[in-house]
Amino acid sequence: MFEQSIILSAIRDAIDWVLGLVGQDISILPLPVQVVLCGLIAAGGLMGAIAFAVLIYVWMERRIAGRMQARRGPNRVGPYGLLQTVADTFKLLRKEDIIPTGANRILFAFAPMLVLAGVVAAFAAIPISWDADKGEPIMIADIDLGIFLITAIVATEVIGVIMAGWASNNKWSLYGAMREAAQVVSYEIPLGLSLLVPVLIVGDLSLGAATEDQLGGNWLIWRNPFMWAVFFIFYVAGLANCKRAPFDLPEAESELVAGFHTEYSGLRFSFFFMEEYASMTLISAIGAIYFFGAGDLFGLQGSSSLIMFGVLLFKILVSIFVMMWIRWTLPRLRIDQVMTLGYKVLTPIAFFLLLGVTVWDLYDLNDKLWELFSRS
Amino acid sequence: MYFDYTNVLIFFLVGIGFVGVNMVVGSLLRPSKPNPEKNSAYECGEDPIGPNRVQFDIRFYTVALIFIIFDVEIAFLFPWANSFQEFKAAGLGGLVFFEVLVFVSILFLGLVYLWAKGDLDWVKSTEAQRRAALAHRRAEEAKETAADSAKSESATELDLTVAAEAGHH
Numbered sequence: 001m002f003e004q005s006i007i008l009s010a011i012r013d014a015i016d017w018v019l020g021l022v023g024q025d026i027s028i029l030p031l032p033v034q035v036v037l038c039g040l041i042a043a044g045g046l047m048g049a050i051a052f053a054v055l056i057y058v059w060m061e062r063r064i065a066g067r068m069q070a071r072r073g074p075n076r077v078g079p080y081g082l083l084q085t086v087a088d089t090f091k092l093l094r095k096e097d098i099i100p101t102g103a104n105r106i107l108f109a110f111a112p113m114l115v116l117a118g119v120v121a122a123f124a125a126i127p128i129s130w131d132a133d134k135g136e137p138i139m140i141a142d143i144d145l146g147i148f149l150i151t152a153i154v155a156t157e158v159i160g161v162i163m164a165g166w167a168s169n170n171k172w173s174l175y176g177a178m179r180e181a182a183q184v185v186s187y188e189i190p191l192g193l194s195l196l197v198p199v200l201i202v203g204d205l206s207l208g209a210a211t212e213d214q215l216g217g218n219w220l221i222w223r224n225p226f227m228w229a230v231f232f233i234f235y236v237a238g239l240a241n242c243k244r245a246p247f248d249l250p251e252a253e254s255e256l257v258a259g260f261h262t263e264y265s266g267l268r269f270s271f272f273f274m275e276e277y278a279s280m281t282l283i284s285a286i287g288a289i290y291f292f293g294a295g296d297l298f299g300l301q302g303s304s305s306l307i308m309f310g311v312l313l314f315k316i317l318v319s320i321f322v323m324m325w326i327r328w329t330l331p332r333l334r335i336d337q338v339m340t341l342g343y344k345v346l347t348p349i350a351f352f353l354l355l356g357v358t359v360w361d362l363y364d365l366n367d368k369l370w371e372l373f374s375r376s
Numbered sequence: 377m378y379f380d381y382t383n384v385l386i387f388f389l390v391g392i393g394f395v396g397v398n399m400v401v402g403s404l405l406r407p408s409k410p411n412p413e414k415n416s417a418y419e420c421g422e423d424p425i426g427p428n429r430v431q432f433d434i435r436f437y438t439v440a441l442i443f444i445i446f447d448v449e450i451a452f453l454f455p456w457a458n459s460f461q462e463f464k465a466a467g468l469g470g471l472v473f474f475e476v477l478v479f480v481s482i483l484f485l486g487l488v489y490l491w492a493k494g495d496l497d498w499v500k501s502t503e504a505q506r507r508a509a510l511a512h513r514r515a516e517e518a519k520e521t522a523a524d525s526a527k528s529e530s531a532t533e534l535d536l537t538v539a540a541e542a543g544h545h
Contacts, residue, residue: 008383039386046387047394093402101415102428109399117391124387140387141380148454149384169428170417178432185443192450196457203461205454262418267402271395336498339439343487343496347446351484354453355477358460362469 004038006131006138011038042140046123050278055085057277061324068328095266100169103263107167112264112271115160119278122150126285127208128312129295130215132303137208146206147195147286151188154241154282157275158184161250161260164272168263176259179335180250184241186342191237193350197230197357198290207289217298221291224360226353231291233350238283240342242276245327249335284319288312438495449483 004012015037016026026034059074059082066073074081099108125146127137136142143149158181165177198220202210214220221227240247251259261272288294292315295301295308333341360366417424456476463472490496 005380035382036386039383040390042383043387043390047390093405094407096407096409097399097402098410098414100417101412102417113392113395116395117388120391120394121384121388124384141383143380143384153384153388166429168417171419171424171428171430174428174430174432178436182436182439185447186439189443189446189450192447193453196450196453199454200457200460203458205458257418257420266406267398271398339496339498343442344491347487348484351480351487355480358473358476361460362464362473 005140005142006134006136007042007140008038011041015041043120043124046120046140050120050123050274050281053281054274054277055089057280057320058085058088058273060320061327064321064324065328068325089270092267092270097268098263098265100263102169104167104169107163108263109268111160111164111167112268112275113160114163115157115275116271116278118153118156118160119275119282121153122282123278125150125207126282127211127289127294129305129309130211131305135212137206137211138305138309139208142206142208144206146204146208147199147290148205150207150282150286151192151195154279155188157279164264165260168260170263172257172262173260176250176256176262179256180243180260183247183249183335183338183342184243186339187237187240187247187346190233190342190346190350191241193347193354194230194234194237195286195290196354197227200354200357201361207286210290211294211296214293214296215299217293217296219291219293219296221293224357224366226356226360227291229349230353230357231287233346233353234287234291235283237342237346238287239323239326240338242279242283242323244276244280244323246330246333247338248327248332249338280320280323281316284316284323285312287319288315435498442490442495445486446483449479452479 012026012034015034019025019028029037062084063073063081074084077083077087099105124141125139125143127139127142129138130136131138161180161184162177165173165175165180168174198210199205201220201223202213204210204213210220221231243250249259250256251261256262261269264272289312295305295310295312297307297311301307301311417428419425453476456472460469460472463469487496
């Protein structure tokens with residue numbers, strides 16, 4: 001017997017039950033096969049969830065964009081245009097897949113895979129809820145390294161994008177890829193510095209520990225006055241890392257045609273879109289878990305892990321809505337403005353916030369201020 | 377706990393496999409009628425001019441170098457942040473804070489150096505041009521004022537000579 005996270009052991013029990021129908025149990029499978037099978041089922045479920053979520057997000061984005069520009073958005077296919085993205089998916093499936101002459105075919109085909117795989121792997125370490133009975137976060141892999149692993153593995157996306165830009169054998173693609181590399185790499189510094197702060201307060205790299213720490217309304221955002229600024233830096237750097245507007249220079253359509261995915265068409269192109277929405281969800285999830293109490297609703301949710309999951313989903317959706325709102329409100333920055341903001345504004349502020357939070361936490365200034373106020 | 381990292385690897389491979397499987401399924405459904413026009417590199421409808429793997433600016437390389445320094449620093453700070461609460465509970469909070477203060481200050485000094493040297497300016501060349509233009513304008517202005525004062529001096533001389541001549545008569 002071995003330890004497994006709640007989701008994986010549930011999958012294991014399910015396999016056991018299915019094998020029970022044919023008069024066997026799971027012990028007939030060797031241990032590595034069990035582990036890989038459970039992992040594959042979980043990963044398949046996650047891919048399905050991501051694909052479904054992307055359908056909803058694209059619909060949301062187009063409807064919201066429509067509302068913000070005083071038009072209706074898609075409203076013909078299905079009720080409220082809900083089936084529009086499903087129809088689009090079929091259209092993309094039927095589109096010809098063009099690989100330009102002179103492109104490096106292997107790298108061209110591998111780039112979207114690498115881009116998507118990094119984000120998918122990062123979701124393994126995201127807790128989706130909290131099991132009050134067992135006192136454990138509900139997640140696929142409760143990894144000690146947690147956020148460190150996530151930031152490391154998400155960075156593989158940049159390699160995929162450079163690969164796509166280089167392999168396309170197109171000037172627009174190469175320019176877009178180089179911009180993307182410079183931008184994402186620069187904003188990883190403020191992102192990393194702002195993620196250090198919750199780690200410092202929680203005292204654990206695992207996101208599951210952060211979920212536990214914030215139960216009962218004790219959200220990290222209330223812990224000290226610097227946290228709102230830290231969250232702001234995290235959010236801006238996160239937007240830049242997702243290549244969302246106003247940081248969508250790598251695919252700036254008015255200057256670079258479509259940036260690094262100019263030469264991608266049909267289904268292959270749609271994986272880049274999928275990755276963008278998946279990484280938006282990832283950034284929103286990390287923000288919700290590290291700053292806004294994960295699935296906690298001031299303790300009102302009781303001990304139901306299902307409600308906690310719903311609350312977390314709601315927080316993620318609010319964050320995604322804000323990202324869409326920003327996209328349709330702010331104009332795109334220029335590349336020198338992007339670099340200036342990253343290195344000259346966000347990075348120094350993040351440095352000082354890190355030190356400020358450390359001092360605040362070191363001297364327990366919350367308690368001292370509380371004493372001061374209650375005395376007077 | 378043992379198999380947690382295995383799961384991350386499985387997820388990574390499934391992410392790769394998902395794209396592969398979808399492309400294979402798609403290849404059964406989609407048409408494939410390539411022609412040389414369609415397959416040429418996209419350049420706004422024109423025939424591509426010159427090599428497509430163009431050289432790019434050295435600035436990207438500078439950015440990558442700056443990134444390496446700071447990213448390694450953050451990688452070092454993560455274990456510190458992780459164990460800060462333990463040290464604080466053991467009464468060593470002040471010590472570890474001082475240590476990280478030294479560490480961060482050195483790196484912050486590095487940032488200040490890059491800033492002062494102008495490596496953080498994306499448009500360094502334009503910035504240099506602007507400075508050169510400014511210096512040139514200042515020099516011009518200085519020359520002008522010098523010329524002005526020289527002119528006024530010669531003017532006073534002229535006045536004096538005129539006055540002197542007037543005195544003679």
